[in-house]
Amino acid sequence: MKAQYRYSPEFIHIAVVGSAGAGKSSFINAVRGLSRNDSMAAPTGIVETTYTVARYLDPYPNSRMVWYDIPGSGTTKVSDWQYFNNMGLYIFDCIIVLIGNRVLESDLAILHACEQFRNIEAFIVRSKSDQHINNMVCEKMSQGFDLPGPDMDAKTRSLLLQTKSEERERFIDETRKNVRMHLERANLSRKKVYIVCVDAILAAVSNSRSPKAIDEADLLNDVEEFVRKRLQ
Numbered sequence: 001m002k003a004q005y006r007y008s009p010e011f012i013h014i015a016v017v018g019s020a021g022a023g024k025s026s027f028i029n030a031v032r033g034l035s036r037n038d039s040m041a042a043p044t045g046i047v048e049t050t051y052t053v054a055r056y057l058d059p060y061p062n063s064r065m066v067w068y069d070i071p072g073s074g075t076t077k078v079s080d081w082q083y084f085n086n087m088g089l090y091i092f093d094c095i096i097v098l099i100g101n102r103v104l105e106s107d108l109a110i111l112h113a114c115e116q117f118r119n120i121e122a123f124i125v126r127s128k129s130d131q132h133i134n135n136m137v138c139e140k141m142s143q144g145f146d147l148p149g150p151d152m153d154a155k156t157r158s159l160l161l162q163t164k165s166e167e168r169e170r171f172i173d174e175t176r177k178n179v180r181m182h183l184e185r186a187n188l189s190r191k192k193v194y195i196v197c198v199d200a201i202l203a204a205v206s207n208s209r210s211p212k213a214i215d216e217a218d219l220l221n222d223v224e225e226f227v228r229k230r231l232q
């Protein structure tokens with residue numbers, strides 16, 4: 001498996017797993033500082049776009065990270081354990097479990113396996129925060145409401161801003177509680193969930209802060225810290 005994945009002890013191998021459409025390819029593009037239109041970017045989309053494992057080097061010259069886009073968890077007919085074994089996930093230094101709207105059994109199974117293989121560091125990441133917050137805002141505003149257009153009046157705009165800030169806090173709080181509950185139920189140890197979106201990751205990679213930012217800078221710092229320690 002190590003040969004198949006071109007494992008090299010001088011690099012840190014990071015697998016990004018998660019259900020179809022969770023945002024794996026978009027996430028890998030963003031942490032590599034690439035927007036989706038970049039020629040080196042992985043294909044992304046609303047229909048299933050990644051079928052086989054793809055390997056991506058960081059474009060930065062001194063980076064020691066190699067990213068792997070691992071499709072198919074939660075969609076195959078094999079058991080979650082078999083999936084972990086068949087995909088050779090045990091060879092990775094680090095696994096990022098990307099969760100979308102729901103925490104799936106397959107996500108929890110991968111986290112279980114990471115706990116058993118003690119040298120695999122796992123990070124739990126909730127993707128597409130911007131999209132989810134926008135959906136919550138639209139549900140909260142009056143029926144038929146869509147996101148702001150140029151002709152929106154001042155009163156509606158101020159209501160929108162207020163609603164957005166409230167829904168954002170509610171989303172963060174609910175996501176943290178929900179992940180904690182799933183980890184407890186599955187007898188997994190407590191772990192932070194990093195709530196992110198692609199735009200804010202891209203901003204954090206270039207050392208600026210997006211208004212959409214939640215945990216992106218923390219995630220990048222913690223992954224870098226892990227890489228630094230592991231390569232010492």
Ligand SMILES: Nc1nc2c(ncn2[C@@H]2O[C@H](COP(=O)(O)OP(=O)(O)OP(=O)(O)O)[C@@H](O)[C@H]2O)c(=O)[nH]1
Nearest residue numbers: 020021022023024025026044045048049050197198
């Ligand atoms: N708004 C928003 N959309 C996102 C974000 N991340 C991914 N998406 C969108 O979600 C859809 C699926 O993203 P992909 O990156 O293709 O997801 P994937 O997990 O690689 O999908 P498969 O390869 O099919 O398993 C695409 O339309 C992306 O543009 C995000 O942070 N915010």
Ligand SMILES: [Mg+2]
Nearest residue numbers: 024025049050
């Ligand atoms: Mg993909």
